[in-house]
Amino acid sequence: MAEDWQSGGFGLYVHWPFCQAKCPYCDFNSHVAQxxxxxGWRDAYLQEIASYAKLVPDRVLGSIFFGGGTPSLMEPDTVAAVIEATRSAWPVANDLEITLEANPTSVEAGRFAAYAAAGVSRVSLGVQALNDDDLRRLGRLHSAAEAMQAYEIARKFFDRTSFDLIYARQDQTLDAWQAELRRALDLAVDHLSLYQLTIEGGTAFGERYAAGRLRGLPEEDLAADMYLATQEICGAAGLESYEVSNHAKPGAESRHNMVYWRYGDYVGIGPGAHGRLTIGGQRHATEAWRAPGTWRDAVTKGTGESLRAPLSRSEQAVEHLLMGLRLTEGIDMARHEALAGAPLDAGRVRHLEDIGMVEVAGTRLRVTGAGRPVLNAVLRDLLT
Structure with a gap:
């Protein structure tokens, strides 16, 4: 009998915790080290892969994702060793996708050639802005010209090249964002991740905002207009929104991230990495120790996990809904019912359908274009 995770697939996430500098908006588990x-890091990763392979053997792995931090600071030999160990640990899909995140400051042709030779097939560049003033404000170490050079280098070596941009930045106008987005699309990209700037607690931006020193953030209406313009411009260019913040040409979607959004299973290794693993029919949430030194020490003693907790069926149902409704394709309500032990409230679904927030087709439920800007409110209504 098929286990629920098989509806979403199986992937491996590898967290590299180091960066050249900490960006002021970033709340990821990243650290600057001299x-x-x-x-030592290579050995720790290989040990964790071997441990998880014993725990969940014989699964077909569909994706590997090197995230961070700045994984393009990893030695290519380390990336190659992780990929080789993973291929030995699990059978892999014929179309295995291996993604590596990179910052334009850490790019040079020789390193990218070595990553490609190791098996990396997709690179995601942290461009974030296409003008130098905003890059400085965002704490980035690269210029717009360096970002474009990195993109051109990446296109020579990898089947897929994506990059990220942040909008609703300080003092950014709607016209400026539209022009910047069109410039990005002119580069013949087939995937863009486009994020609205959010101010997170525990970041430099968060501290400045709390002290009233973060000026020029857009009003809510302007940010909403930027979101709508993003959908229109990307859609017209053939990069439809397949997830709230991600746009791709058909077939260019991030396969690894689809494992998350379709609520599959994934191994997470490296400091602070999270995972979802079904072991003996029971899905578990896993977390790794966040501090790099603590994680490595723990691995030498047997496991880098700080937590492995079973998830109840109702908890899984909530996670499935939270992740799946981010996707344009939505969720299978029959799958949700199987997890929850009860169907979604028909009255609430009908109300949301009546006001144009969701659509129902057979057993599939999806959030509409009108509902996506208020996705959190839609989710609250369905989960109340």
Whole structure:
């Protein structure tokens, strides 16, 4: 009998925790280090892969994702060793997608050639802005010209090249964002991740905002207009929104991230990495120790996990809904019912359908274009 995770697939996430500098908006588990023991980190990753392979053997792996931090600071030999160990640990899909995140400051042709030779097939560049003033405000170490150079280098070596942009930045106008987005699309990209700037607690931006020193953030209506313009411009260029913040030409979607959104299983290794693993028919949430040194020490003693907790069926149903409704394709309500033990409230679904927030086709439920800007409110209504 098929287990629920098989509806979403199986992937591996590898977290590299180091960066050249900490961006003021970033709340990821990233650290600046003067010296890195690359051989020691490689050994720790390989040990974790071997441990998880014993725990969940014989699964077909569909994706590997090197995230961070700045994974393009990893030695290519480390990336190659992780990929080789993963291929030995699990059978892999014929179309295995291997993604590596990169910052334009850490790009040079030789390194990218080595990553491609190791098996990396997709690179995601953290461009974030296409003008130098905003890049400085965002704490980025690269210029717009360097970002474009990195993109051109990446296109020579990888089947898929994506990049990220942040909008609703300080003092940004709607016209400026539209022009910037059209410039990005002119580069013949087939995938863009487009995020509205959010101010998170525990970040430099969060501290400035709390102190009233973060000026020029757009009003809510302007940010909403930027979101709508993003959908229109990308759609006209053939990069439809397949997820709230991600746009792609057909077939160019991020396969690894689809594992998350379709609520599959994934192994998470490296400091602070999260995972979802079905073991003996029971899905578990896993977390790794966040501090790099603590994680490596824990791995040498047997496991880098700080937590492995079973998830109830109702918790899984909530996670499935939260992740799946981010996708344009939506969710299978029959799958949700199987997880929850009860169907979604028909009255609430009908109300949301009547006001144009969701659509129902057979057993599938999806959020409409009108509902996506208020997705959190839609989710609250369905989960209340």
């Amino acid at each position: 010296e890195i023991d690359h051989a």
